[in-house]
Amino acid sequence: MQLYFQDCKVPVENLLGEVGKGHIIAFNILNIGRLKLCAAALGGAKRAATISIQYAKTREQFKTPIANFGAIKNKIAEMAIRMWTAESALYRTTKWIDDKEVGLAAAGKAFNEAVLGAAEEYAIECAILKVAGSEMLDFVVDEGVQIHGGNGFSDEYIISKAYRDSRINRIYEGTNEINRLLTVDMVLKRAMKGRLDIMAPALAVSKELMSIPEFGNDGDSPFAKEVKAVRNFKKAILMTAGAAVQKLMTKLENEQELLMHIADMTIDAFVAESALLRAWKLADQRGEAAVAFELDIMRTNLYDAADRINKSGKDAINAFAEGDEQRMMLLGLKRFTKVDAFNSKEARRRIADKLINDNKYPL
Ligand SMILES: Cc1cc2nc3c(=O)[nH]c(=O)nc-3n(C[C@H](O)[C@H](O)[C@H](O)COP(=O)(O)OP(=O)(O)OC[C@H]3O[C@@H](n4cnc5c(N)ncnc54)[C@H](O)[C@@H]3O)c2cc1C
Incomplete structure (x- = not known):
């Protein structure tokens, strides 16, 4: 079910933060959301890859497990390449954000300011992770379905659910088109401001x-x-x-x-x-x-x-x-x-x- 709010009035006592400044909080929360989306996508992808590897070892065609075929090995390897490289970018950014947060807190910032400030510093990387993570997951589950052949299309096999669930990740937390645009836009804006x-x-x-x-x-x-x-x-x-x-x-x-x-x-x-x-x-x-x-x-x-x-x-x-x-x-x-x-x-x-x-x- 979807809820739509059109010209919705918010009672004064329910107001969070300041009038006209909600977007600043929302945008900063998006940065962390994008980073976490990449982490969640990795979790899903790893499970989908393991399920697919195990299936490929048990499913036989031409009297041999399909895992022995070069075409299937190529898919399994490419899944691993996309997961491991996206994970590398995630670990790198997470460490940067952690370090920045510690630095801001040491400089006297309140906890919430330190968290949001650290995420803002790496907003470009968070946008990159959102795109890289969600497209990695889509690739992994798509190839996972392919390894499952016709069974991958059936509800009885969990990989079909992964295929359905993966798709939203390219849409929410800012669509991947918006995050791509943002990646370049934020670099140019920071360059113009001398940052x-x-x-x-x-x-x-x-x-x-x-x-x-x-x-x-x-x-x-x-x-x-x-x-x-x-x-x-x-x-x-x-x-x-x-x-x-x-x-x-x-x-x-x-x-x-x-x-x-x-x-x-x-x-x-x-x-x-x-x-x-x-x-x-x-x-x-x-x-x-x-x-x-x-x-x-x-x-x-x-x-x-x-x-x-x-x-x-x-x-x-x-x-x-x-x-x-x-x-x-x-x-x-x-x-x-x-x-x-x-x-x-x-x-x-x-x-x-x-x-x-x-x-x-x-x-
Ligand atoms: C399951 C689910 C959960 C959600 N959870 C949340 C939530 O918790 N909080 C929340 O705030 N929202 C949530 N959303 C909403 C989600 O963030 C939006 O669906 C998403 O931002 C896309 O907006 P839209 O659906 O209006 O698509 P549109 O904005 O209509 O986009 C349609 C297409 O046009 C492209 N497009 C749009 N504008 C531009 C542009 N300027 N330049 C180039 N291309 C453009 C998009 O990339 C997309 O491909 C959720 C949605 C779903 C389906």
């Missing part, structure tokens, strides 16, 4: 475009190639968004398709970087051999994210640039989304084999 410097790095990237690309040594860190790839993803965003802002100015807000592409690039870059930092930390703690599963996930995602960022960037650039400017930016985009050849099929098989062997996706 965030994006123009200097964007200028540095446009200068770099004119120079000869750097080759050779990627540095000494154990994940130097991956670090460089993520740094380049950010350059691709700065180049595209910087040029779009310069060219379209205030007209940019009417070009929602363009904003969606820039948001998609941002989401992919943030999630890929979060996964890299988490995998790196785990490798430092346990040694690379012990975290081979996590490293496969991180690297497969990075390899795929490069192509996704390239496609979004290409569509964005082609929407507003022409002639020499367009050619130069497309070349820059190619440079910034170039990654080494990588056997993602074998990596996905290794990821799936571990999960099939464990009989579950780890909680």
Whole structure:
């Protein structure tokens, strides 16, 4: 049942907060809501993945469990990749918010002000998590239904309920379209207010475009190639968004398709970087051999994210640039989304084999 309130009068004694300032509380609560939605989506996705893995091991076709088929392994692995990388972005943001909250409380803010202030600081990341989490869950349950075949369509199998329940997550707490728009809008507003410097790095990237690309040594860190790839993803965003802002100015807000592409690039870059930092930390703690599963996930995602960022960037650039400017930016985009050849099929098989062997996706 739905309730609709039209021109509804609220008695004075029921008023919460101040007249005309309710939206500030509401918007800040949305930030935490978006972060929590990602966490809830992960919980649902992990259960859906485990149910699907267990089903794939028992369902036989052509006298073999369907879990032995490469097509099914590919699905199981992709579920894991999307869950683990979204979770990495969630953990990263949650720690930032926790630290900020402690800092604000130490600076004398009341508890509720510290909580809301900390969430506001990371409002952009919360919007990203909402989109990444809800779309990850939709992917996982959709592929879960597919692994179940015809049974996935039947009420008798729990995965059909997961499929239905997942769908609302892309709609509430701000639809994913609104959260994508917000992601870019909040970055630009913070840049205009001097809270965030994006123009200097964007200028540095446009200068770099004119120079000869750097080759050779990627540095000494154990994940130097991956670090460089993520740094380049950010350059691709700065180049595209910087040029779009310069060219379209205030007209940019009417070009929602363009904003969606820039948001998609941002989401992919943030999630890929979060996964890299988490995998790196785990490798430092346990040694690379012990975290081979996590490293496969991180690297497969990075390899795929490069192509996704390239496609979004290409569509964005082609929407507003022409002639020499367009050619130069497309070349820059190619440079910034170039990654080494990588056997993602074998990596996905290794990821799936571990999960099939464990009989579950780890909680
Ligand atoms: C099960 C359920 C629980 C809910 N719980 C709550 C709750 O607890 N609290 C609460 O406040 N609300 C709640 N909602 C409401 C929910 O937040 C809204 O449904 C949601 O914000 C979308 O608004 P709408 O339905 O009016 O869709 P519309 O705003 O009509 O959107 C329709 C489509 O148009 C797109 N669109 C709309 N505006 C723009 C724009 N400016 N630019 C580009 N695209 C746009 C949307 O992205 C969407 O794809 C709930 C809804 C459901 C179904």
